[in-house]
Amino acid sequence: MAWQWFHRMGSPRWFYEKFAPWEKGLAIIAVILLVVGAIWGLGFSPAERLQGNSARILYIHVPAAIVAMAGYYVMAISGAVGLIWRMKMAFISLKCAAHIGAVLTFLALFTGALWGKPTWGTYWEWDARMTSTLVLLLLYLGIIALQSAYSNQEAADKTSAILALVGSINIPIIYLSVKFWNTLHQGATIKITGESSIDASMAYPLITMILAYYLAFAWLMIAHMRAEILQRERKTVWVQDLVKESE
Amino acid sequence: MILLPGMAQTLKACFRRELLIGFRNRGDIANPLIFFLCMLVFIPLGISPDSQVLAPLAPGMIWVIALLATLLSLDRLFMTDYEDGSLEQMLLSGQPLYLTTLAKIWVHWMMTGLPLTLLSPLLARLMFLPSEAFAALVLSLLLGTAVLSFIGAIGAALTVALKRGGLLLSLIVMPLYVPALILGSGIVQNAVEGFDNQAYVALLAAYLLLCTMLAPLAAAAALRVSLDT
Numbered sequence: 083m084a085w086q087w088f089h090r091m092g093s094p095r096w097f098y099e100k101f102a103p104w105e106k107g108l109a110i111i112a113v114i115l116l117v118v119g120a121i122w123g124l125g126f127s128p129a130e131r132l133q134g135n136s137a138r139i140l141y142i143h144v145p146a147a148i149v150a151m152a153g154y155y156v157m158a159i160s161g162a163v164g165l166i167w168r169m170k171m172a173f174i175s176l177k178c179a180a181h182i183g184a185v186l187t188f189l190a191l192f193t194g195a196l197w198g199k200p201t202w203g204t205y206w207e208w209d210a211r212m213t214s215t216l217v218l219l220l221l222y223l224g225i226i227a228l229q230s231a232y233s234n235q236e237a238a239d240k241t242s243a244i245l246a247l248v249g250s251i252n253i254p255i256i257y258l259s260v261k262f263w264n265t266l267h268q269g270a271t272i273k274i275t276g277e278s279s280i281d282a283s284m285a286y287p288l289i290t291m292i293l294a295y296y297l298a299f300a301w302l303m304i305a306h307m308r309a310e311i312l313q314r315e316r317k318t319v320w321v322q323d324l325v326k327e328s329e
Numbered sequence: 330m331i332l333l334p335g336m337a338q339t340l341k342a343c344f345r346r347e348l349l350i351g352f353r354n355r356g357d358i359a360n361p362l363i364f365f366l367c368m369l370v371f372i373p374l375g376i377s378p379d380s381q382v383l384a385p386l387a388p389g390m391i392w393v394i395a396l397l398a399t400l401l402s403l404d405r406l407f408m409t410d411y412e413d414g415s416l417e418q419m420l421l422s423g424q425p426l427y428l429t430t431l432a433k434i435w436v437h438w439m440m441t442g443l444p445l446t447l448l449s450p451l452l453a454r455l456m457f458l459p460s461e462a463f464a465a466l467v468l469s470l471l472l473g474t475a476v477l478s479f480i481g482a483i484g485a486a487l488t489v490a491l492k493r494g495g496l497l498l499s500l501i502v503m504p505l506y507v508p509a510l511i512l513g514s515g516i517v518q519n520a521v522e523g524f525d526n527q528a529y530v531a532l533l534a535a536y537l538l539l540c541t542m543l544a545p546l547a548a549a550a551a552l553r554v555s556l557d558t
Binding site for chain 2 (some may be wrong): 252262
């Protein structure tokens with residue numbers, strides 16, 4: 083009985099119907115939090131002592147970077163679940179996490195570059211964190227490319243699940259080796275944040291934004307997954323009935 | 330996994346078969362080496378023939394080119410066996426696909442990585458790499474090209490069923506090559522600057538061991554999926 087919810091999760095139809103209210107609810111909460119957090123962070127939190135107003139991009143950049151990384155693990159765990167229990171939904175979740183994760187990684191890199199210009203005087207620096215985020219983007223793109231190369235859906239799902247798992251074992255090694263390389267080549271010339279802890283007046287809007295990003299991630303995942311279910315199950319009776327009803 | 334009595338024989342038989350095929354297609358051994366040489370000719374032509382300019386670039390450049398040469402040889406790894414059905418027979422034989430894959434990767438390394446390693450001091454001379462770094466270069470390539478073969482095999486197995494998998498293969502494998510490239514060229518760079526290399530060599534060797542254990546597993550799983558389609 084305890085595992086019933088898990089088995090039900092394997093049914094695309096059950097997921098599609100059950101998560102319809104979740105999609106709406108999460109969308110509303112995520113958008114409200116995003117708006118509140120953005121206005122609070124960009125408008126009312128104090129300007130940073132050294133960087134002034136430019137540091138406010140922190141509220142957009144940091145949550146994107148955090149959730150981009152988490153997205154990879156959502157993807158890898160989905161892949162493992164899919165390979166072990168052969169769940170259709172797990173592969174759908176893998177595909178959606180890859181797309182959303184790639185967009186978030188790009189957003190993190192892009193806002194990081196915008197932040198870098200006024201603060202460090204350069205859009206790009208081969209700093210350890212930036213380099214490993216760029217590699218993360220490449221890993222995401224590799225999985226998306228592999229997904230779209232196969233016309234056979236099952237092969238696309240399973241191969242990308244294997245690649246996601248291989249990548250998840252490699253990610254810590256990549257991060258450590260990039261850090262290693264970075265200290266060898268240039269030392270710590272630039273530090274984004276020092277040891278000093280962040281003040282509460284800046285921490286609260288930041289936490290709000292991180293929460294908002296996570297909720298937005300969940301919302302987009304569900305929305306994307308429901309769309310993907312319709313796409314994949316388009317030949318089944320229940321989807322065709324659904325389409326007829328809406329007409 | 331328990332070592333069954335038949336396993337050592339399977340491994341030996343696979344190994345012999347792969348070696349035999351490798352030696353009968355000598356062109357496949359030569360091609361990556363010729364590519365390696367071509368690229369090394371291009372660098373002075375494209376940048377500068379000045380030894381002051383080339384020497385600092387040498388460790389990284391040699392490593393990047395070795396990586397590209399390995400990458401180009403990868404799509405042949407499972408392709409012929411996939412096309413003529415041998416791979417299917419290996420799967421049906423009841424012997425673990427892990428062993429077959431392991432033997433294939435070993436031989437792939439012996440046919441591409443090893444010759445490349447042996448040739449590297451000659452090519453390093455063309456790039457004006459200081460001679461005290463030659464030993465480090467050979468050692469780093471010896472360990473590193475094996476890592477490249479192991480990780481590359483996963484990519485090759487994932488894309489073997491695709492008609493035009495070559496570019497995609499490079500795309501999915503390259504991000505995974507980052508640690509090998511960093512550690513490998515780091516060994517050479519350290520030797521040039523006269524630092525101690527033990528930590529780097531130990532890390533690269535550990536990475537190789539990890540790849541030896543896990544990569545054939547992932548590649549075998551990927552081959553199963555590819556054979557299903």
